[in-house]
Amino acid sequence: MSIFTASCPCCGAPVSFRSASSAMAVCGYCNSTLVREADQLRNAGQMATLLEDYSPLRIGVSGMYCGTRFTLIGRIQLRYGAGFWNEWYLILDDGRNAWLSDASGQYAITEDKGPVPQAPQFDQLKPGASLGRQERQYCVSDKRVARCVAGEGELPFVVGPGWEARGVDFRSRHHFLTLDYSEGFPPRCFEGQAVLLDTLACQLLRSPDEIAAQAGRLPGKLAALECPSCAHPIQWVPGSANHLACPACGARLDATDPRAQVLTQAAQAERSYTLELGLQGPLDGQPATLIGQMQCSSPRLGAWSEYLFLRQDGSLRWLVESDGAWELATVLDVWPDSVSPSAVKLEGQAHLQLRSYPSTVQHVAGAFNWAVQVGDVTQITEYRASERGVRVFREQSADEITWSRSRPFSPEALAKLGVSAKALAAARDAQEGDDPEGEDADGDDARMSPWLPRLGKICAALLLLLNARALALDTGFALTVCVVALLLFWLPILAWRWGGDA
Structure with a gap:
């Protein structure tokens, strides 16, 4: 049910806000960026046209997430040096809001958990770094600086072409976490999980024919x-x-x-x-x-x-x-x-x-x-x-x-x-x-790791143990034999390790 409806000041088309937390909307007719100010709409300029990427999602698609129905009400398209992805803004029937990340057929849903004052600085984080949160250990999977290139529908904050997003993604099994540094420090934490589109029981997805009609060719x-x-x-x-x-x-x-x-x-x-x-x-x-x-x-x-x-x-x-x-x-x-x-x-x-x-x-x-x-x-x-x-x-x-x-x-x-x-x-x-x-x-080569180094350690320990008495009585010949034997055990292992594997 619509919470607030007004007319676009640019073209007069009706614009509806279904979420009380929505701060802006993109007019579906003229692409104007409309900022909500009390009961009025202010035109903040034109939003670029979305790139049709054959995603089956669209505004109005509904589904189920953790037992609660949701509806997609907005989207922004973000582009970085190596590609682009979609972020869909959704509202759940219990009043909560969340984001559905859509990147090359991989999806994740996250909810805003507020600022994290104890988070590391953006420049300190690199892929592979770890972060502990609520007794769970996360690993940095992705670090990006991206810019908004287009949008549609309702959004919880004002964005436009050129708006910059600075985010770091973390993974732990199916758990997904993003630290968003777009507004500076401290970052906001968005927490949720990776999902499969088939498990969301989505309705009103775009059909191949609809995609073809909008994109001009079949996917x-x-x-x-x-x-x-x-x-x-x-x-x-x-x-x-x-x-x-x-x-x-x-x-x-x-x-x-x-x-x-x-x-x-x-x-x-x-x-x-x-x-x-x-x-x-x-x-x-x-x-x-x-x-x-x-x-x-x-x-x-x-x-x-x-x-x-x-x-x-x-x-x-x-x-x-x-x-x-x-x-x-x-x-x-x-x-x-x-x-x-x-x-x-x-x-x-x-x-x-x-x-x-x-x-x-x-x-x-x-x-x-x-x-x-x-x-x-x-x-x-x-x-x-x-x-x-x-x-x-x-x-x-x-x-x-x-x-x-x-x-x-x-x-x-x-x-x-x-x-x-x-x-x-x-x-x-x-x-x-x-x-x-x-x-x-x-x-x-594959069988050498990790079993060959372990075998080398076991053989070295047995060699020293069996020759402990001789080593105690004779520091010359017995020691030389043990050193030569240890080298014979370890030289192939070290050569394999230094031969190109990191």
Whole structure:
């Protein structure tokens, strides 16, 4: 039920405020930013037009959160150096307000818990840092300085194009926390949890036909774009991934503007990929389109290819190709628990650390949901479950930490996706070459961590214990033998550790 209704002073259209806490609204007809002052509306200027990104959400969508019905009443679009996301403002039936974060198919709902005077300064926080709150330990997952580029509906504070948001996100399993430094220090705390759209029982979501009518094309449909730098054709999916990399000249493009402006020129050598951009087929239970391809390398592991797929529901999946073996990877909404420095637990299952290494982008082509470029470095830590072939990855960059899980992708699934016969043969050879215990292609190296260092310590302790009497009686020959034996135990371990793993 509307609390307050007035006419837009610019175009005369009716504007309703459904929440008593709403301080402004964006006119749905003329995009005027209207500030509520008592029973009057003041025009504070024009708000930019929203970028249609094929989100199924819209103003008026309702759903259930923790047993209480909610309705979306406002949205702002925030843009930072590597991409953009939506923040939906919602009102719950019990009178509370909250925010629904919508970023590349990942969602979180948080509520304003007030200022945090004891919080660290914004500049002191980096990805990986910890924060304790209400007997729960959080980890910094993301640190951004973003600006508001557009908005619609009702909002609890006055924003406009250029309004700057300074926020730090924290994660702990499914728990989500944001410290918002936009108004200075102390920051405000927004606390809640990561959610799946399917679990919110949403009603009035936009249908594919409605999205097509507003965006001008069906979600997932490929469009052709001519690179403004070299005129090479680029296939991409408008609205879903707007950072493009020309496969011919390496130019980085910002496709949020219809003119696809060139951001940087980046010469890169030609690379061959098993899968071609635009490939369409079933992936993880839904039709999907290959929109981006990337080649990465590490000093010890060599090179591998990663393929970004956009599924029909707007979510993203990765196919990873390494030495003929294929894996399907999904970004995790629920983070693992840290059990020890070398183990984590996810969904009740322990995962032991395999290795840690830097991954450097060597080549990039197509469209991505962030501004990836040649030379980007990510520190990856792998963990392996007892289930054959299942691995968990922790990926840390300068601004962000993400967790993902991968599992083997069979030759049969590749065939359904439309992969070439040559690639299928390589996948079958790689699958047949696996050892019976399900080790990965670098299983010998992987088994060294963490068990080999532990074995070295045990053997060293036994050696000293068994030779304790000889060492006590003879400080010459026995000591020399023990030192040589210890070196034989530890030199391979130290060489492995210093050979490229961090």
